[in-house]
Amino acid sequence: MAALVETINLTRYFDIGRGQRVHAVDDVSLTIGEKEIVGLVGESGSGKSTFGKTVVGLHGKTSGSVKFRGETLPQSYRPADFQRLASKMQMIFQDPYSSLNPRMTVGEIIAEGLRLHSTLDRKQVQARVEEWLVRVGLQAGHMSRYPHEFSGGQRQRIGIARALILEPEFVVCDEPISALDVSVQAQVINLLGELKETLGLTLLFIAHDLSMVRYVSDRMAVMYLGSLVEIGKADAVYFDPKHPYTEVLVGSNPEPDPELERRRPSTAIVGEIPSPVNVPQGCRFANRCPKVLEQCRSVTPQLITLKDSERQVACHLYN
Amino acid sequence: MTGVMTSPQTNPALLEVRDLAVEFATYGGTVQAVRGVSFSVEKGKTLAIVGESGCGKSVTVQSLMGLIPMPPGRITAGSARLNGVEVLGRNVINGKDIRGSQIGMIFQDPMTSLNPTMRIGDQIAEPLQVHRGYSHKRAFSEAINLLSLSKIPEAAKRARQYPFEFSGGMLQRAMIAMAIACKPSILIADEPTTALDVTIQAQILDLLQDLQAETGMAIVLITHDLGVVARVADEVAVMYAGKIVEQGSVDDIFYRSAHPYTLGLKLAMPTNDPDKQHKLNPIDGSPPDLFAPPPGCGYCQRCPFSMKICDSRPPENFEVAAQHFSRCWLHHPQARISPAAPSIPRELYVGERA
Numbered sequence: 001m002a003a004l005v006e007t008i009n010l011t012r013y014f015d016i017g018r019g020q021r022v023h024a025v026d027d028v029s030l031t032i033g034e035k036e037i038v039g040l041v042g043e044s045g046s047g048k049s050t051f052g053k054t055v056v057g058l059h060g061k062t063s064g065s066v067k068f069r070g071e072t073l074p075q076s077y078r079p080a081d082f083q084r085l086a087s088k089m090q091m092i093f094q095d096p097y098s099s100l101n102p103r104m105t106v107g108e109i110i111a112e113g114l115r116l117h118s119t120l121d122r123k124q125v126q127a128r129v130e131e132w133l134v135r136v137g138l139q140a141g142h143m144s145r146y147p148h149e150f151s152g153g154q155r156q157r158i159g160i161a162r163a164l165i166l167e168p169e170f171v172v173c174d175e176p177i178s179a180l181d182v183s184v185q186a187q188v189i190n191l192l193g194e195l196k197e198t199l200g201l202t203l204l205f206i207a208h209d210l211s212m213v214r215y216v217s218d219r220m221a222v223m224y225l226g227s228l229v230e231i232g233k234a235d236a237v238y239f240d241p242k243h244p245y246t247e248v249l250v251g252s253n254p255e256p257d258p259e260l261e262r263r264r265p266s267t268a269i270v271g272e273i274p275s276p277v278n279v280p281q282g283c284r285f286a287n288r289c290p291k292v293l294e295q296c297r298s299v300t301p302q303l304i305t306l307k308d309s310e311r312q313v314a315c316h317l318y319n
Numbered sequence: 320m321t322g323v324m325t326s327p328q329t330n331p332a333l334l335e336v337r338d339l340a341v342e343f344a345t346y347g348g349t350v351q352a353v354r355g356v357s358f359s360v361e362k363g364k365t366l367a368i369v370g371e372s373g374c375g376k377s378v379t380v381q382s383l384m385g386l387i388p389m390p391p392g393r394i395t396a397g398s399a400r401l402n403g404v405e406v407l408g409r410n411v412i413n414g415k416d417i418r419g420s421q422i423g424m425i426f427q428d429p430m431t432s433l434n435p436t437m438r439i440g441d442q443i444a445e446p447l448q449v450h451r452g453y454s455h456k457r458a459f460s461e462a463i464n465l466l467s468l469s470k471i472p473e474a475a476k477r478a479r480q481y482p483f484e485f486s487g488g489m490l491q492r493a494m495i496a497m498a499i500a501c502k503p504s505i506l507i508a509d510e511p512t513t514a515l516d517v518t519i520q521a522q523i524l525d526l527l528q529d530l531q532a533e534t535g536m537a538i539v540l541i542t543h544d545l546g547v548v549a550r551v552a553d554e555v556a557v558m559y560a561g562k563i564v565e566q567g568s569v570d571d572i573f574y575r576s577a578h579p580y581t582l583g584l585k586l587a588m589p590t591n592d593p594d595k596q597h598k599l600n601p602i603d604g605s606p607p608d609l610f611a612p613p614p615g616c617g618y619c620q621r622c623p624f625s626m627k628i629c630d631s632r633p634p635e636n637f638e639v640a641a642q643h644f645s646r647c648w649l650h651h652p653q654a655r656i657s658p659a660a661p662s663i664p665r666e667l668y669v670g671e672r673a
Contacts (some may be wrong), residue, residue, distance in 0.1 A: 043516040043517070043518065043519075044516055151605050153605065181371035181372055181543065182371065182543065182545070182584055182587050182588055183371065183583065183584060183587050183601060183602035183621075184601070184602075184605070185587065185588075185601075186587035186588070186599040186600065186601035186602070187601035187602075187603070189599055189601075190598075190599055190601055208516065208517070210517070211546075211588070211589045211590070211591055212589055214589065214591065215589035215599070238591065239591075239593070248518060249517060249518065251521075252517040252518045252520065252521035253517050253546065254517075254520075254521075254524075254544070254546030254547050254549060254550040255546055255549060255590075255591055255592075256545035256546050256548070256549050256573065256585065256588060256590070257549055257573065257590070257592060258549040258550075258552075258569045258570055258573050258574075259570075259574075260549070260592070261546075261549045261550040266521070266525055269518060269522075270522075272486050272488055272489075272518075272519060273516075
């Protein structure tokens with residue numbers, strides 16, 4: 001599979017004053033193949049959203065680089081870069097309530113990308129917006145309404161239409177369903193799936209719902225405190241986790257199946273994700289890891305590919 | 320209405336809620352948030368109330384706690400008996416406030432539910448001072464015990480800290496410590512882990528189960544997460560549009576689901592059971608407007624099995640098996656599933672486990 005998006009040692013720190021910095025994304029190298037869905041999971045504060053935003057250029061890069069179809073993208077974007085790249089890379093945001101401008105009509109929101117990035121005239125833009133409203137399961141007549149008149153699921157559809165009307169090749173979906181109810185989540189996931197097929201999209205699907213990520217993704221990447229700890233086929237990572245953190249994450253994910261839950265040993269681990277300001281030396285998971293070794297506290301494990309598999313794990317247990 | 324859920328004679332219910340109805344007067348009209356809800360909770364058991372946002376699950380428990388602001392809220396009907404004593408609409412019984420002493424409650428967002436200007440220990444001590452008449456000194460040292468009971472390390476030091484010095488998971492532990500301070504017989508947990516990560520969620524659920532085993536308190540857990548329900552519940556009530564549509568043991572609900580909404584929810588979620596993989600089947604449409612609730616079944620607009628009667632008459636509460644109730648006309652002996660309706664194979668729904 002040809003790589004569409006490639007991050008190489010991508011790093012994003014945030015200075016928070018007094019010489020301190022948040023290590024939000026640290027040295028992340030991830031390749032996303034054409035027409036592939038890569039799921040990115042991790043706890044809050046693990047840097048998954050920052051990673052997604054840095055990839056599409058909403059954050060500048062502290063170091064490292066992002067390649068799109070082999071072309072290295074600028075370190076931080078100028079308006080002209082957005083102008084050029086927005087029609088190729090788009091983003092769908094988590095919160096369908098705060099990510100839509102309440103003063104703009106739905107038609108204006110969806111049309112904005114086209115107005116800025118295409119040469120279509122007003123009539124053509126309107127026709128495209130109507131087409132997309134129907135495509136995402138709304139009605140053409142909804143154009144003149146405002147976001148507050150829609151439910152969460154409908155707003156997320158508006159967000160999807162806004163992102164996809166430019167027919168980008170690559171879309172970062174940042175927790176697109178976590179604000180929605182279960183019955184509506186499935187509507188949005190199926191819509192994304194259909195659009196992915198018809199438009200040949202490549203997706204980075206960021207979420208904390210492991211079951212949903214496993215269902216949606218081809219490959220799954222697990223992030224902990226700014227770095228990638230495991231990458232592999234989604235089913236393989238879920239059913240046969242290699243990294244102790246992935247094991248804990250999967251073990252903590254409650255399944256809607258009482259029998260399974262009764263049989264399952266308690267995997268609750270002690271402690272919480274440490275602050276990304278003072279990142280521990282060595283493996284970042286060492287202080288919570290049930291299988292910690294001596295060297296974990298001093299030597300940072302590198303992502304290595306396991307024998308006879310596509311699985312990559314950053315853990316000394318596999319060295 | 321037939322068959323209100325009753326508990327076996329040998330084990331009288333600790334909390335018995337009957338036909339509870341709550342509405343809110345707003346500028347846009349009256350919202351009928353809870354439209355006749357009945358359930359009971361036994362000592363030492365966990366009842367999970369599941370449902371999507373706006374189904375009335377939080378309003379139901381808030382009215383038990385006397386937390387509904389009135390006006391605009393109004394309890395229009397029903398009763399709730401705790402150990403046989405009516406609690407609805409009165410927070411003080413026999414000169415004692417039941418809130419915080421006999422019923423404890425924890426909330427979804429520990430960040431905003433605690434007082435940011437008070438030390439954690441003082442907040443936990445407060446119910447002991449109010450309900451038990453403890454001195455501040457005695458209450459504070461009890462608060463430290465409660466914090467360590469909730470498995471907070473260095474409890475004595477932590478008790479002197481403020482909420483901003485705690486992480487989300489630690490705050491939820493502190494809130495649990497506060498809720499169980501007066502050894503309530505019921506703990507109401509309203510989405511206690513929704514704001515937390517899965518690893519922290521597992522810790523909190525374990526803690527709740529440990530405390531329940533130790534104290535024998537009943538837990539009423541409000542959640543929208545069927546995984547959490549499967550993990551901790553003994554009994555389950557599924558709510559939709561202000562009513563309980565299905566209720567029974569956790570196995571009844573998951574393996575012998577009877578109501579189309581429960582079935583729909585299960586099919587709308589991915590399963591990690593390799594033998595039961597299916598494509599996600601969303602429930603089309605959205606819940607009804609509770610300003611003008613439909614005269615019939617609240618779910619019939621979205622239901623693949625709906626019949627003519629569903630539109631006009633609210634379904635009775637059918638007992639489909641012992642202690643397993645479903646509010647759906649399909650269980651009527653004369654009901655026939657309309658051949659045009661079900662596009663989803665029914666076998667998929669009623670997946671019984673061998």
